[in-house]
Amino acid sequence: MAKKKKSGAKTGKKPHKNKPTSKKFSKYTIEGDRVKRERFCPRCGPGVFLMVAKDRLYCGKCHYSEFISKSEEKK
Numbered sequence: 001m002a003k004k005k006k007s008g009a010k011t012g013k014k015p016h017k018n019k020p021t022s023k024k025f026s027k028y029t030i031e032g033d034r035v036k037r038e039r040f041c042p043r044c045g046p047g048v049f050l051m052v053a054k055d056r057l058y059c060g061k062c063h064y065s066e067f068i069s070k071s072e073e074k075k
């Protein structure tokens, strides 16, 4: 049996870091035969979704933020 080299040994390659996978798929939900999308950025356009915070929406790309008024939540 051949002995394996320990990872992290000098092999000339840069250490590979796993990036967190895109969660963009989670912004789409299928209802029946229709695709529902989350709120997207009006500046960046569709495809760039807004982060939903407690009382506001925020775009991580252009730093656009939109405040959600509480009166709008309850109808």
Ligand SMILES: [Zn+2]
Binding pocket: 041, 042, 043, 044, 045, 048, 059, 060, 061, 062, 063, 064
């Ligand atoms: Zn944006």
